[in-house]
Amino acid sequence: MTLKNCKVTFQPTNKELEIPVGTPLKEAMDLAGLDFDFPCGGRGKCGKCRVRVIEGAVSPSDSEQAQLSEEEIKAGFRLACSAVVQGDMTVELPLSGTKGHKILVAGAERSMRLDPHLDKVYLDVPQPSIEDQRSDWGRTKNALEAKKGKDYRISLPALQSLPMTLREKKFACTAVVSGDEVVGVESGDTSGKMLGMAFDIGTTTVVGYLLDLLTGKDLGAASTMNPQTKYGADVISRVTFADGKNGLEKLHHSIIDAMNRLIGEAALGAGCSREDIYAVSVVGNSCMHHLFLGLSPKHIALAPYVPVTGSSQEVDAGSLGIEINTAGKVYVLPNIAGFVGADTVGVVLATEMDQSDKIRLAIDIGTNGEIVLGTKDRLLSCSTAAGPAFEGAQISCGMRGTAGAIDSVKFGEDFVYTTIDDEKPEGICGSGLIDVVAGMLNVGVLDAKGRILTPEQLAGTPAERFADRIVEYEGIRSFLMAPAEETAQGRPLCITQKDVRELQLAKGAISTGVEALLESYAIKPEDVFEVILAGAFGNYLDKHSACVIGLIPSCLEDRVKPVGNAAGTGAKVALLSAEEYRRSAQIAGTVEYIELGALHNFMELFSKALYFPSREKQEA
DSSP: OOOOEEEEEEETTTEEEEEETTOBHHHHHHHTTOOOOOTTSSSSSSOOOEEEEEESOOOOOHHHHHHSOHHHHHTTEEETTTOBOOSSEEEEOOGGGGSOBOOOOOBOOOOOOOBOSEEEEEEEOOOOOSSOOOOHHHHHHHHHHHHHOSOOEEOHHHHHHHHHHHHHTTTEEEEEEETTEEEEEEESOOTTOOEEEEEEEOSSEEEEEEEETTTOOEEEEEEEEOGGGGGOSSHHHHHHHHTSTTHHHHHHHHHHHHHHHHHHHHHHHHTOOGGGEEEEEEEEOHHHHHHHHTOOOGGGSSTTTOOSOOSOEEEEHHHHTOOSOTTOEEEEOOOSBTTBOHHHHHHHHHHTGGGOSSOEEEEEOSSSEEEEEEOSSOEEEEEEOOOGGGGTTTSTTBOOSBTTEEEEEEESSSEEEEEGGGOOOOEEOHHHHHHHHHHHHHHTSBOTTOOBOOHHHHTTSGGGGGGGGEEEETTEEEEEEEOGGGSSSSSOEEEEHHHHHHHHHHHHHHHHHHHHHHHHHTOOGGGOSEEEEEHHHHHHSOHHHHHHTTSSOGGGGGGEEEOBSHHHHHHHHHHHBHHHHHHHHHHHHHSEEOOGGGSTTHHHHHHHHTSOOOHHHHHO
16 A cells, blocks of 8 residues: 655755655654754654644644643644654744854864875886886886885775876876875876865764865864764764664764765865865764764663774775775774773873873763873773753753853843843753853852752842742743743743753763762862863853852862863874874773772762752852
8 A cells, every 4th residue: 555645845944855644754854854953862752853833734742742832732833753744734943953053163282293194105107118018016116115115015996096097197196105005096296285184073063174184284174063963962862773773874874974075065165175185083982983983882882881992993985985085094093981982082182181290180071071080190081971961952941052042141130141143042052051050059049959949938038139030830940041022932941940950960970070080099179280171062161150060179160271172183183193193092092991880989979969069168
């Protein structure tokens, strides 16, 4: 029996497609090529994938009735992960889904010696004659060895193209060499041009940097949201998806496609060609590392958390579908442990923690929090399951750092907030969330246990001026940030008691990791010389707010140094220098990994970390 087809139109993109009745709307969006966030992996638990059906009828599912209000359902709002196409329909996507996200590209730079992975050698190869009947490869090999003084072999693709390439410019050619292997031969003299791309594959974003491998010059950057977010906001959701039918293949191809788009964008911006790019370096957490290589991440998420590999990987670009020069190579930095990946190795490489005489603490805050502590003599690391609260996925009005997100908050005589791009507020991103909770603690709206106090409890206190902002929202005590008439979507924006609990869990996880490493190192917080905050979130958060809520020990507030996308800087360093790439393997092999769950006092540390520091302690 053939199912009836119907037409689905998506606005404001005006994309149309015909699909069978009964197709899940999420699948239809995927077929239409729409990148859309499904933070919970499309399981109907977060309510973040709201869309509005403006033409056609879709009966609400059980999860929609649980996640949406009666008024929203009547207005046509549905969850893209739960709705099923029942006939011709027009679906309106939220404007926030069409706006550019705020993606951190910049990172702290460092000096080093250029040491390209590949070499280009110009050769004037003797032409064959009756007297000189050496093979094409034999004469090329002899010319190369005479120039470089070592023995070489040649790859099959280079050998296959060799006859035509040599004769194109009367045997004047350039050998592209990787170690002792000729991986490409180009006609004429192309030795003056060799570019590379360094990639930081984050759970949420992907950033690529275009570099001149011969001069080290930065030629530009390109970035995008990680398209895998449509399969889940966090790594566990993606591990689960990868274990399903064709899941791994979809996740692998989506990240390869995104990287190829960024390569094309960066090359176009620099006025060059994909063919000018010969090397790609890659960092990412252990899960992103596996998905990029097409390796199953299943066992990373299961005790005892074993990856397929943690080693550095050197791969032919073509074998992965990376669209650069046919001689191109991909250099993947190593992982430290199941949940401490190559991105953390990149942070250490970029900040040179492994060469420091002074104790430094590096924190990369994201869905997973990776933490490193120590000096050149000893480095400890751990991973904390902070969850996606810092990126908004588990917060009732949470959103990523895009236009309309509340990104900073001040409590003075009144409550004041700013939004990204000064647009009407649509939600709150991680930096704003930490600010508002820190402010609630400072003024006394919130106690150290994380309870939002009632208006009656605020009476006669300095916090009484905010008593009218304590409201019931969806049956939960909440702090009102913006009434419905102020917001872009016509819904009030509140921090609920549940949101505070989610933040406590996230900050408690990071704080526990820091405390566990300090204990293992047998030092106190004040012994730390510098706190390195890596990544986008660390770059944008207010360090005072972070200390107020206990994310970072308060005694270290003046020692906090944001370093931007240090993982990306590490990828650039490893791309420009084969020596530094080899060093990354030494870092991964010497950093000691602490499994927090195996610590005898883990639950004690975590329980204590859930509390906020008291105001008296902050003032002291």
